[in-house]
Amino acid sequence: MKNISRRNFVKNTALTAGAGLAMVNTTEAKASKELFVHHVYFYLKNANNEADTAKLIEGLNALTKVPTIRFVHIGTPASTNRSVIEKGYAVSWLCFFDNLEEEEIYQKHPIHLKFVEEYSHLWDHVIVYDAIGPRREKQK
Known part of the structure; x- marks a missing residue:
């Protein structure tokens, strides 16, 4: 030594x-x-069915309890009309995470797994857009 x-x-x-x-x-x-954005568009089996839409929104509201989600927005198609706007979905689920690791925790979280198990019968398919990039404050 x-x-x-x-x-x-x-x-x-x-x-x-x-x-x-x-x-x-x-x-x-x-x-x-870093910021991770997870945006899901749900296309229901029974398109335009208000009861199914309400049921899905109920499930998404329960999903907001996952602790790694920093911000969430649940929406339905707006009344805007331009050729580039997709309006065939029933419900939009937009959530923000601090990073990819936090989103991966969300994917495996019991609340998320329960949501998929209890509400997936409502949708025909989903489209998911995931994006990652730097956090930016809006310029004034």
């Missing part, structure tokens, strides 16, 4: 600890600037 002075030991320990903290702080800073 190499003989090391107390001064060098303390210096090396401080440098190692500092490097570790810098790595943790960089990771935390990156994670806090």
Whole structure:
């Protein structure tokens, strides 16, 4: 074993600890600037069925209890009319997560699994758009 002075030991320990903290702080800073967006469009088996739409919205409201969700929006098609607007879906589910890992926790969460089990009979299919990018504050 190499003989090391107390001064060098303390210096090396401080440098190692500092490097570790810098790595943790960089990771935390990156994670806090990252945003994961999960947008799901539900197309019901019984399109335009108000009872089925209400039932699905009931299930989505229960799904908001998953703790990793930071912000959520449940919506139905707006009355806008332009050629680029898709209006064939019944309900839109939009939620934001701090990062991909938080969204993966949501996917496996018992509340989410229960939602799929109890409400999937209502939809014909879903389309999911996932996106990741930096957090940005709106410019004033």
